Amino acid sequence: MNKRSIEEKIDLTVHWLREMVEQSKTKGLVVGISGGIDSALVAYLIKKAFPENSLGVILPCKSNPEDKEDALKVAKGCGIKHIEIELSDVHNALLDNIVNIMKTEDLFNDNNFRLSDANLRARLRMSTIYCVANSLNYLVVGTDNAAEVYTGYFTKYGDGGVDIMPIANLQKREVYEWARYLGVAESVLKRPPSAGLWEGQTDEKEMGTTYDCVDDLVAGKDIPQRDKEIIEKLHIRSEHKRKMPEKPLVF
Ligand SMILES: Nc1ncnc2c1ncn2[C@@H]1O[C@H](COP(=O)(O)OP(=O)(O)OC[C@H]2O[C@@H]([n+]3cccc(C(=O)O)c3)[C@H](O)[C@@H]2O)[C@@H](O)[C@H]1O
Numbered sequence: 001m002n003k004r005s006i007e008e009k010i011d012l013t014v015h016w017l018r019e020m021v022e023q024s025k026t027k028g029l030v031v032g033i034s035g036g037i038d039s040a041l042v043a044y045l046i047k048k049a050f051p052e053n054s055l056g057v058i059l060p061c062k063s064n065p066e067d068k069e070d071a072l073k074v075a076k077g078c079g080i081k082h083i084e085i086e087l088s089d090v091h092n093a094l095l096d097n098i099v100n101i102m103k104t105e106d107l108f109n110d111n112n113f114r115l116s117d118a119n120l121r122a123r124l125r126m127s128t129i130y131c132v133a134n135s136l137n138y139l140v141v142g143t144d145n146a147a148e149v150y151t152g153y154f155t156k157y158g159d160g161g162v163d164i165m166p167i168a169n170l171q172k173r174e175v176y177e178w179a180r181y182l183g184v185a186e187s188v189l190k191r192p193p194s195a196g197l198w199e200g201q202t203d204e205k206e207m208g209t210t211y212d213c214v215d216d217l218v219a220g221k222d223i224p225q226r227d228k229e230i231i232e233k234l235h236i237r238s239e240h241k242r243k244m245p246e247k248p249l250v251f
């Protein structure tokens with residue numbers, strides 16, 4: 001039984017973050033701050049680990065203006081240095097180009113293009129954060145929690161493209177507990193988890209199950225059969241996201 005208090009677990013995580021930077025001979029840590037709970041917690045943690053050498057990057061990409069308000073509340077709340085880089089125009093230009101060229105070659109398929117568009121947003125954010133990280137010699141810090149890792153609910157090489165994942169072993173409900181303990185703003189704690197990749201998107205609507213169910217299943221508890229089937233399907237389908245790319249056997 002793990003009887004450590006939240007405070008002790010946070011201290012251990014902060015210590016681990018410092019170790020990661022030391023081992024990698026880098027200088028600090030950077031995270032994308034969305035206005036959601038996962039990046040809020042990570043921003044608070046990296047600011048604790050590196051009060052001077054931590055950075056939050058706010059990256060609106062056709063986003064709801066409320067996201068930015070909450071992202072700013074997070075940055076102000078923990079006092080992390082932050083910058084904002086607007087990606088909407090870049091996304092529009094790149095997407096138009098891709099669509100036009102695919103159409104010219106008769107390769108464009110409207111089905112499911114919403115997901116391609118959405119994943120491009122996550123990958124533009126990843127590229128932008130790496131550009132900042134390279135120039136500062138910082139590590140890119142991921143925000144995926146245990147439920148997202150298990151279900152593969154992230155964009156491969158998008159928000160999944162990171163150097164270290166300090167909350168990857170935390171259940172979603174623990175993310176809330178830690179965030180509340182650290183004093184994250186109420187509006188951030190209250191907003192439904194969303195990738196914000198299209199209007200009205202919420203994680204639970206898209207996954208077809210709840211974080212409570214995913215947390216319970218990952219913890220080995222019993223959950224309704226219907227939810228179990230959905231989650232196991234997501235888990236199996238996303239196996240490739242948790243591994244290095246396949247390569248042929250040596251011959
Ligand atoms: N078996 C296999 N072996 C190796 N690679 C395989 C593969 N099957 C697909 N692939 C590759 O993977 C790609 C599909 O994966 P991917 O591109 O990730 O796309 P996909 O998993 O289809 O979509 C990403 C999901 O994550 C959600 N998301 C994204 C970003 C943030 C958040 C959030 O919570 O904030 C959530 C998003 O809403 C969506 O449901 C395929 O296009 C293909 O290239």
Ligand SMILES: Nc1ncnc2c1ncn2[C@@H]1O[C@H](COP(=O)(O)OP(=O)(O)OP(=O)(O)O)[C@@H](O)[C@H]1O
Binds near residue numbers: 034036037038060193
């Ligand atoms: N507008 C944004 N600006 C900066 N980073 C972003 C933005 N949108 C998404 N991200 C990055 O992508 C990550 C994945 O998003 P995700 O929605 O899973 O987490 P969250 O928004 O922090 O929390 P929640 O799951 O509660 O919405 C974010 O934690 C953040 O690091």
Ligand SMILES: [Mg+2]
Binds near residue numbers: 034036193194195196
């Ligand atoms: Mg979000």
